[in-house]
Amino acid sequence: MLHSRLTAQAKRGAFRAALASGDLLRLPGAFNPLSALAITRAGFEGVYVSGAVLSADLALPDIGLTTLTEVSRRAGEIARVTDLPALVDADTGFGEPLNTARTIQVLEDAGLAGCHIEDQVNPKRCGHLDGKSVVPLPDALRRIRAAADARRDPDFVICARTDVRALEGLGAALDRARALADAGADMIFPEALANAAEFEAMRKAVDVPILANMTEFGKSTLLTTETLRDVGVNVVIYPVTLLRLAMGAVTEALSVLAADGTQAALVERMQTRGELYDLLGYADYAKFDTTVFSHAYREQ
Missing domain, CATH: 3.20.20.60 (Phosphoenolpyruvate-binding domains)
Structure with a gap:
């Protein structure tokens, strides 16, 4: 984290x-x-x-x-x-x-x-x-x-x-x-x-x-x-292996988006939101935040 x-x-x-x-x-x-x-x-x-x-x-x-x-x-x-x-x-x-x-x-x-x-x-x-x-x-x-x-x-x-x-x-x-x-x-x-x-x-x-x-x-x-x-x-x-692969995918995706008018055909090839959050350790950040700060409003 x-x-x-x-x-x-x-x-x-x-x-x-x-x-x-x-x-x-x-x-x-x-x-x-x-x-x-x-x-x-x-x-x-x-x-x-x-x-x-x-x-x-x-x-x-x-x-x-x-x-x-x-x-x-x-x-x-x-x-x-x-x-x-x-x-x-x-x-x-x-x-x-x-x-x-x-x-x-x-x-x-x-x-x-x-x-x-x-x-x-x-x-x-x-x-x-x-x-x-x-x-x-x-x-x-x-x-x-x-x-x-x-x-x-x-x-x-x-x-x-x-x-x-x-x-x-x-x-x-x-x-x-x-x-x-x-x-x-x-x-x-x-x-x-x-x-x-x-x-x-x-x-x-x-x-x-x-x-x-x-x-x-x-x-x-x-x-x-x-x-x-x-x-x-x-x-x-x-x-350069990963960059070449990534840019190859970017170039192909732009062609599909331009031709189809939607990214729907590309979704199954994408990293999902859940996979991205897992790689980022999103849950660890949320867990840490709850130990130091409460979002609950308390009137003084």
Whole structure:
């Protein structure tokens, strides 16, 4: 009810422990706080906040147009409602290394369990599109060192994303991942790896946890959780899955409403009022209210 029952520090500690367990953590992407509640109830191990989803929610393309204020506010709203750890996409850190340092502290204050910082050049592009560029390795390392030096909670997870694979090949991605881990990254996010064999090679290349991005319509084969576990992946994100499904339903519903002049044919496919109230914990709020306030009028 209201906020998570756990403090941000407790969620970060739990995330650290889960990463150290060696098991695979599944983090679907939440497009709002309500979807984060659904992810929690469905039994997943964490929540992901995608930069692409946040941009799309603002009707903007994912090319670095969002600000730290927008990202931290929305990510904090999502982290607030769930006992699960929330990992957020912090793009390139929203500026130079000093900006990256501030980004980490702002995201800590917002209640996030961790974030990933990427090595693309600004303005960035979606990691599964062509035409992107990466900064030289020394610049990428400065971003990660700034992030690691700025955090105040040692359990806040700093994940380094590299987009080198699509530009220079797997070997270059492995070399950069090693350097990023040495610079202080707690986890490596190798973007746009092609298949299970490449994830297995990345697993062998670094000693820190690795993250797999199973986004639809991208360059990576959509691998099952069983396969990802077998090759040693620690975290898998499904960043845009729920938003794509939701917007597909929205688009179809608008077509039906325009054609039929009524939503009657759609009602059976909707989440019911009762189901929504159950997800929100509506009864818990009503019960709490009766313990602190009586609506009965009493004349004084």
